[in-house]
Amino acid sequence: MNKKAVPYLLVSPYIIHFLIFIAFPVIFSIVLTFHKWNIISPMEYTGFANYIRLFQDALFLKSILNTLIFLVIHIPLQIIVALFLAEVLNQKIHLRGFFRAAFFLPVVVSGVVVTILWQQLYGFDTGLLNKILVTLGFGKVGWLIDPKIAMPSIALMATWKNVGLYIVLFLVGLQTVPKHYYEAADLEGATHWQKFFKITLPMINPTIFLVVILSTIGGFSLFIEPYVLTGGGPLNSTLSAVLYIYKQAFFYYHMGYSATLGLFFALIILSVVIIQKKFIEREV
């Protein structure tokens, strides 16, 4: 065999995969944005009509806003909880292995299963959380039926589901911090909090960056939770951008329009990630 051909042959599986499953769908989606297509009828060229419609679509803008609300609650909560638990699980505590596995368990459980479980917890009448609140003398909370609370409820659930993954990442980060830094700080009489803020946090900044990026991208793709739990309600307060795009595509077969929404939303995610990267890199 020609020696020059060998490298091409070796990379060809990836190239073929890339062309079929990434390049073609992306290019096809961009083409779709200029068309009206319901899958079964021939495509109809519509120029920029889908883009014009996008900017007039109040519900899509609301879905983006909902997603941003979710991110604003979810990302800080995720980081704080994951970092706190990672710090605890990094100590020599009893049953450390068990707790590490227990916190990771929700990550590997199906999103639909987790959502149905939380539906039981969040139930207004018979939900466990409200039963506890009433027992403690508080009023019931409309976790999923109050438009102001439904999205924070979903953010809380998503944090519970994903926190295990970020605990693992933070644990790795924490274990890479050289021990002699802490020993030197101890000699100087630093407190626990001083060591945390002056040594731990700066040293795990790359991990924080990774967690922020991962949870931002994960948060932007919020779908299963509102799809199963609320259907986007009440009053569209949990309608995420991805759920809206999905509905346009697979409820109503507006393939051209949903491709336009998808492309626009992908650009938003890309912009946010670039901004985050620049901002956090500067901090590092």
Next chain:
Amino acid sequence: MKEIIKYLHIIIFLLFGILTSCGNENDHENKLLYWSSNNPDEIEFAKYVVNKWNKENPDKAFIKFQPVPEGQSSEEIILAAVVGETTPDIYSNMWQGDVEVYAQAGVLFPFDTLDGFIDFIYERCDSNVVEEIKSLDGHIYQIPWKINPIMMIYNQNIFRELGLSNPPHSYSEYLAASELFKKDADGDGYVDRWFGYSEVIVTWWQRFFDFYPFYLAASGGAPLIENDKAVFNNEYAIGVFSFLKKLYDNEYFTRERLSARQDVFLSSDVATRFTGPWEIVHAEKFKPEGFEYDFSTIPVPDGFEGPIYTYGDPKNIVIFNTCSNPQYAWEFIKFMISKENDLKLLEITTQLPRRKHLDTDSLYLNYFTANPKMKTFAKQSKYVKGTDSTPVLKEVFDLISQEYEACVIYGVKSPEQAINDAANAVNLLFIE
């Protein structure tokens, strides 16, 4: 080596035998593929009818039966099959509301071009049903097959406790009974027994179980869409929204989704629901001892007179244009929906064939005598409506559903405003 050659001969011989034994089916000149739904009862019915056809009609088309392949929904599978041009010749579970989209895409065969079809369809159905199934281009691409009318199921034990001798007929009666039943059973300060329950999520088809049957009942079966225009901005739709809104405002219905709990009707947490005959099979299987229930018509506005319509959830039969021999397919369909096979459909699936005189035809009398709850549905079957012919039906129901949530469930809009907004938004669909 000789041993290997000997075994090879045996394997080749066996393979030859297997392949030639399959020949009878595969080599049939007029083989047609028929897909049913993948509901176990319907599979049983389809197997029964296909076997009977193939046995009794060896000189005609050989029907190969298969349930619609598994997927998230049969609708998605059909869509994928249309795109991939792998549609069956005959499909028997097409929701009436989907037909217009497929008809406009040109993937369905028009039945009205077949000799004798028009006579047949008027023999089977009333003229209003024939009008209902006509597509916008005037052709008929579907055969009305079966319906599951939406009616009010009610808990007779609760009604006796409340001193109600009859199920509520009008809005006022329903509201009065709701007030009687509503209570805080566990004493935590919150209502936990509701007179009725309907899914609160905005998914478009959920409105088939609340707004739409109520609208049809109140209006005597009026359409939502006519000539590419919303025609539901009327007193009936506003009246329905007002009535349903009162149910939530007064906590006669809950805003909470109860679908993840055990059946709230069978547990007597709610006294009524709006559902179809499939509930009978479910209730008979899971009801607690001594639990009694029955069905009644959808409540109507006070002073309403005349027949009470409801939504029939029609599922129809279509022939795809990939069918090599529509005439043979049609002959099989005629056989499948014959009076005798419609009786089998009733017996096996507890679903009603969409044919006239169902409740009085002598052939079905024994069945309805043995199944009196189904008789109620058979009587209702004279007054059912399907859906209007429009390719944007799902969007129409979605827009109504959005306004339903805003007005009926959360009360942030008045009924007049909500219906007006829904109608305006629907009219925009036709402009686009």
